[in-house]
Amino acid sequence: MANPDTLGLSPINAIALVGALGVGAQWLAWRLQLPGIVLMLLAGVLIGPIFGILDPARDIGPLVGPMVSVAVAIILFEGGMTLNLHRLNDASQGVKRLVVLGAPLGWLSSTAALHYGAGVGWQAAAVFGGIMIVTGPTVIAPLLRQAKLSRRPAALLQWEAIVNDPIGALAAVLAFEVVVVLNTAETITHATQALLVGVVVATLLGWVGGQGIARAFRRGWVPEYMKVPVLFVVLIAVFAASDTVLHESGLLAVTIMGLVIANADLPSYAELRRFKEHATILLVSGVFILLAASLDLSTLAQLNWRAGLFVAVVILLARPLTVLVSLLGTDLPWRERVLVALTGPRGVVLVAVAGLFGERLAALGVPDGELVAPLAFVLVVATVVLHGFTLGPVARLLGLSGGRKPGVLLVGGSRFSLALAETLHKAEVPVLITDPNRSRLRAARQAGVRTYYGDILSECAEEALELQQFDQIFALTDNDAYNTLVTTDLAPEFGRGNIFQLAHAKEGQAHHDLPSTLGGRGFADGLSYGDLEGAMGRGATLRLTRLTDAFGYSAWQAEAAGAQMLLAIDPKGMPHVQNADHSPVFGPEWQLIWMASPEVATA
Template sequence: MATAAATGLDPVLGFALVGALGVGSQWLAWRLRMPAIVLMLAAGLAVGPGLGLLDPSRDFGDLLQPLVAIAVAIILFEGGLSLNVRSLADAAAGVRRLVIIGAPLGWAASAAALHYVAGLDWATSSVFGGIMIVTGPTVIAPLLRQARLRRRPAALLQWEAIVNDPVGALAAVLAFEVVLVLNTSAGAGHAALDFALGIGVASALGLAAGWGLARAFATGRVPEYMKVPVLFGSVLLVFAVSDSVLHESGLLAVTLMGLWIANVELPSYVELRRFKEHATVLLVSGVFILLAANMDRATLAALDWRAVLFVAAVVLIARPLAVLVSLIGSPVPWAERLLVALTGPRGVVLVAVAGLFGERLAEIGVADGARIAPLAFALVGATVVLHGFALGPLARALKLTAATRPGVLIVGGSAFSLALARALDKLDLPVMIADPNHAHLRRAREAGIETFFGDVLSEEAEHRLDLVRYEMVIAASDNDAYNTLVTTDLAPEFGREKVYQLRRSRDSSRRHALPATLGGRPIGPDETFYQVEARLAEGWEVRTTRLSEQFDLDAWRAEHPDAVPLGQYSEAGGLRFVGPEDDVEKGEGVHLIALAPARKERRASA
């Protein structure tokens, strides 16, 4: 133990530190409403070159590169698993252009910036320029979650990031093979054959594995409890076999594998994807902290004014040029083009692949290969911080956010749903009522409330509804079982603390009571759907009251002793719904939402 302590941190303790920092950064970012990537970058630099507590190359040795490679493969597989072709919708034309036209343009523009601004030779610039096509799904996903973009610009950025990740890695492989031929005695024909063989094997392996797994899962050849382990094992096997044929081709193989599985409509697809998303959050955190901690002070000190100009050239010239030229003549509006052009964060894959190719270039005598790693880290660090803080304000300035205020999705076209929707609408909060019965939505449409005719759990709703506009779900249909199904299914997406439903009719019976893992939180009175509807039929209404210093919560309770609070809203605290056992917060400027008897003047007029 003394020897291990003298040579560095114990590997087990090192992995524990990485995990704690990764998850801690994600949680702290959620609490502070900051980009998680920025905090992970800061944490990695602090424990690595800052304090010297963690040196991944020293502490993990030869395990570091394989661990990072496997983690990146799983991250890309999960990215492919989230790319359902139907989700493209009207973004398809833009994505095709960004990949087919934008990627080569980005390669050329990035290589030019590396050569003329950073001062690298053409051999190194061509290899690194290919890697810079990658815009990083590991960074895009958290940024999109925080910025709350509209569906189409979010789809453009997400699809481009995931598809271009393996494309960028393979572009670097192609450029490296050319450099290898020029600097060694290797034959050009042999190098081209190796490259073509690698691409063919990767594509065949990925698609075959996706088809085989999808068929095995659909026909019951794999038991439910074994599906996730089989999936993980298959990803690792496909990645390793493909990578052994051609370095970095494994990224293409696992992306195609995930893309195939995402588009065959497996019954267990949602469960598989959710588990993969949880694993990816851990892997993204861990890999990013490892790569940041692995930087040394000498490498960071080697960054000079040319590195700053290089980053500026990439962000302000190379990226916008490639995007805007590729989208000429496309149906993508100019605001969305500008947003995509100015949003190009780089992440884990770029740093990992750049470091690998930098070492290989140095090994064959290309001196500038050693400069790739620090430039890659500078680009990743700068774009992560820049886009982490700028994407939200930029999207709001271009009016491309889904909603600036918390929205509410109400399931069930009942009288209670309409009354609550009207109250929320008066507060200028986005609200929508969804119901599979067209007649139940008639009064809502007449009142000018946005509606969705269909089942919110259907695939059509997933592709047509921009759910990012809504922060909360209230299930208020006349079917208790359906309300429970809706809140249970949507809880992982919205958060269990943000899905609500009225009390079930038989909850008081132990025989029919459901476990806490099913259903949503209670809202309003401890009453069933029919009891609340009866109140409304008797003249009760949902209304809002603004509390002030002169008319506080106590004064409101004294004036409305029978009223039942449903929720509250303020600019500072946001929207919050309450149940029968929850307390309403006091405060000036709070809008109280309550179910109350009709005012005296209304009863008199009635």
């Protein structure tokens, strides 16, 4: 039994609490449209240093450090798996500049901010300045998902965060080795050799691991049900082997491994990446809760007003200066440069690595080494809260966001699709029709509706379309199987609740029906493509009705008896499909899109 004089949780209860709070905070943030990172930090601080419910070091023990390290490695690996070189395209020049020029410039500017802003000595500032190169993929990904940035600035921020993370860790290792040489009897030759060997080994291990996984999966050496377990085992083995040679070099190894796999064109890549994304969401939640709960308020008491000055200098001077100088001479529009310059949140890697090197610097007797960890946490909290609340508004102000109004993507250029697009346009809802048959889009183009000629599932469509501006997708083609393929493939990205398709033409015949686990939600009360096109051919039309206090939903029902309700648009411009599992309450300022039969249309 636990000591009654000591408040604490069992390791199992502690891990369960961390998981529940992390996922719960993300869900609550989604419901309230708030930055998830902010709520996770708040939850961790509340249960940790404020109320003392959870103390990771007390309740989980010495496994906290290794758990965080492995979690960060998996997060960086998943980030590397998103770095497909074929999709970089017009952002490649900016990414190269932010890595090749931005990393050293960020190191110098951050070191200067630490020394002159926070008053930290040059040795500790050089080590911590190297760590500050990182901008936190654990923070950037949730922020980009919420802000819905345009494709190129989003790619710039994502690539910079993922690629610069291991570079920042290695820069800290390099600076620390120099500090060790200055404070011990170790020679510069030995320190340089250790660093070079570690970088080379990490690069080779990452490349071999990625190539080995790609070859094994492509040649069928691993069955489908074992691909994810094998991937995890190889990932952890590569990370551990590289970290054994040179501490923190494992981050470089796993990033390279993910990059190799992302560009190997594996048939099962989508499934692997999807599973990794789910795992990353869990790990990000857990790591942030653990780090926030581990905060010792007494360490923050060591800081003074210069800590605030340091944060202000980093956000307002060091970061903008680094980005704007790095991007000089590129063809990037000034709006995108400003957005990237004003966005530099720090995350898990910064706190984890800074805590490690802070302890090592303090052990060596380096002045101000004990200030590294609290300064890192203050910087993370300040940047996460600031960018969590400002990235979306700043992006919209600069015209680099998908916009405030949710858009609708219609797949299939039929007569019904065109009528629905025109009606949505009247309701001031952004809409786009896509079809791989150019002739089917002719009428839509003539009507002034935005169109895209091509397959929505193709890589070209992903590169050409700003998909983040659409919140809902309606698969309305005459091919039931294709509708199911589109909704099944895009559901993980848009959410199954935002994906709809027409009913199957042969619904009710079990030997023709597709599994219920595939496809999207129902639309138009079970009407098929043939039903809708037949009604349009007989003279049916789509109507838009705005409800008011005087003319409510019941009045519309009485006037349009027997009409087919299709969509209801709330006062914020969000379309809602009325079906069995979602029937909103309609009030004033709602708009109804409905199909009027030939008889009602004539009347």
